[in-house]
Amino acid sequence: MAKLVLFNKPFDVLSQFTDTKNPTPRATLSDYIKIKGVYPAGRLDRDSEGLMLLTDDGRLQAQYSNPRFATEKTYLAQVEGAPTDADLDPLRRGVTLNDGPTRPAKARLIDPPSIWERDPPVRYRKSIPDQWIELTIAEGRNRQVRRMTAAIGFPTLRLIRWSIGPYTVADLDVGEYEVKEAMLTPKAASAPKPRRPEGQRPRHNRGQ
Template identity: 65%
Template sequence: MARLLLFNKPYGVLSQFTDRGSPTVRATLSDYIAVKGVYPAGRLDRDSEGLLLLCDDGRLQARIADPRFKMPKTYFVQVEGDPQAAELERLRKGVLLKDGMTLPAEVARIDPPDLWQRDPPIRQRKAIPDSWLRITIREGRNRQVRRMTAAVGLPTLRLVRWSIGDWSVAGIAQGAYRELSGPAEIGSGAQGR
């Protein structure tokens, strides 16, 4: 039976088990996860937080990470500025980035979600408001959500991946993980929405 771990990755942690070649010591998955034989299914940038899936099954890993399967990934995104209808519509229709047009995204403005405190906290500027968006994408380009919000004039301040398919970080403390308990629980998350 495949093993699947849902890890709530803190800010500043690399999505890998080792950090080769860096002159400074940076936190890695090995600082949080002592399970042997599991590997990240996809990546989450060092400066992003939230759900990172780890598994020991190559087929499941490909189903989660490969853009061909278009598994939905939902993010809570704190942006600088006050998003207007036109900016949100551009995100919904797809945004032209240097590596091409993104697929359409599901985008909604939301109240600040009930999340853990980030360490270090984001910078606050008195004269510039910030807002929260829920963005769901079905592809996984490098730093895609950050680049999309920047392209419409809403720089990302904080990025938290909340779910992948039906798997969610809800109820998992920052820096902790939960191992799924059986084929039904593992298989159901891969269905997506």
């Protein structure tokens, strides 16, 4: 079986193992994950938090990062403003972004989740309320969730990827990881085997 690492990425950490392009070193996966030979299955933006999957198997990496496998990913988004359930209807139908329309998403209002504190804390404007949204998509465009909430008039203040397929960060503290054994889905198992792992910056699933 393939090795699968579930990592709860903190805010302000790069979703790669090295940072050679910045004169001031920034936090990377190597500051937290001490396992050799695993590669991220998709990215998560520096200013986003939550679940990242890493694996030593190229086909398993594609299963969770390539949009053609349509793996569902659930995000918890704290947005600025007070959207109603009706305000989320465009997300459920699909909204048009500057790179084209999105697929219909699952979206609902939720109570503030019981999660870790962000470091540093989110900056709020006292005169403007905020609301949490649970959003499930099966795409991976660059900063897609943030652009989707902005498109309906509610900018994202904090973004947490809560789950990818059957895996979740529910039992992981921020900065912690867990190693599991995982199997390919039939569709991924029948796909051609990649010549090599896609590396630390896969082309698919740009993250949020």
